[in-house]
Amino acid sequence: MSASVGDRIRMHSNHTDVPDRVGTVVAVLGEDGPPYRVRFDSGEETIVSPGPDATIEAGSFSDKAGLAAEKAEEKAGELAEKAGQAASDATGTAARAVADVADQVAQRFRR
Incomplete structure (x- = not known):
């Protein structure tokens, strides 16, 4: 899974009572991919290596x-x-x- 700065990432929840986490990739820390520094819509910023339960959408210009x-x-x-x-x-x-x-x-x- 590859993303670039500005792309949106959705970390799908495995529980029905827990919402998905959605954020913006603000830095690519690996050479060609993960890990990424992500600023989630909640304001939290953290480093993630997305698994199969994540999707990436191209960010807007x-x-x-x-x-x-x-x-x-x-x-x-x-x-x-x-x-x-x-x-x-x-x-x-x-x-x-x-x-x-x-x-x-x-x-x-x-x-």
Whole structure:
């Protein structure tokens, strides 16, 4: 069973009184498949290796684009923080300029 970031996963329940668990794949941790980091509709996020009682549905383009933007925002924030630390350690204006540009990129992804 193979999924990509943004795909929807449904973990079917084996009991009639327990609902299915449905969520979105937010990261593929294996080389070509499981395990996956899944953010369930309940808000819980966990790592799963789906079994035969799970189905995968292709995610919509907007879901996949939203997750990609979320990851890019996280990375830009990390880079902005590192550049800011480097700028505070350095005396040159070049390091400060890099931090400002990284911060501007991070702010654009937050919009």
